[in-house]
Amino acid sequence: MSELVRVAGIxxxxxxxLQAAKSQIGLDHYQVRPWTSWxxxxxLAVLALAxxxxxAADAAPDRSADPHHPARSRDPITLTVPEIRHLLTAVFQPPAISVARLLHRSTCRRRHQATARRSHYRRRSIDESTG
Known part of the structure; x- marks a missing residue:
C-alpha cells in the first residue's frame, strides 16, 4: 500500500x-508510423531535454540559506530550460541579431521574471499575514 501511495504522489x-518535454523539445511532434522511427x-527528444x-542545473548558482532570498534579490532568475533552449536556437540559426544583443535580451527577460517573482512573493506574504 505504501508503494502505491508513493507512486500516486509522484x-x-x-x-x-512530460508537459515540459512536449512544449520545450517537441516530444509530441513525431509524424512516423514504424515503431523504430518513433x-x-x-x-533523441529525451536526450535533448536531459x-x-x-x-540549467550546471548554470544554477548555489542556493542561499535565506528562504526569502529570491524575494529580496534584484538579480535575474537563474537560467531555465526554456531560456537555454531559446539561446541555443538563436545561436544556431542564422544571426538576425548580434550575440551581445541576444544576451542583453535574455538578461532583461530574466530580470522581468525576477521582478514578477518578487511581486508574487510580496503579495503572498501580505495575504498570509492578513489571513
Whole structure:
C-alpha cells in the first residue's frame, strides 16, 4: 500500500516533466508510423531535454540559506530550460541579431521574471499575514 501511495504522489511531477518535454523539445511532434522511427524520435527528444536540464542545473548558482532570498534579490532568475533552449536556437540559426544583443535580451527577460517573482512573493506574504 505504501508503494502505491508513493507512486500516486509522484504522478504530478511525471506529468509536469512530460508537459515540459512536449512544449520545450517537441516530444509530441513525431509524424512516423514504424515503431523504430518513433523510438528514435523519443530517444533523441529525451536526450535533448536531459542535455538542457543538465546545462540549467550546471548554470544554477548555489542556493542561499535565506528562504526569502529570491524575494529580496534584484538579480535575474537563474537560467531555465526554456531560456537555454531559446539561446541555443538563436545561436544556431542564422544571426538576425548580434550575440551581445541576444544576451542583453535574455538578461532583461530574466530580470522581468525576477521582478514578477518578487511581486508574487510580496503579495503572498501580505495575504498570509492578513489571513
Amino acid at each position: 504522478r504530478g511531477s511525471v506529468e509536469e516533466c 523510438h528514435r524520435h523519443i530517444a 542535455f538542457l536540464a543538465a546545462v
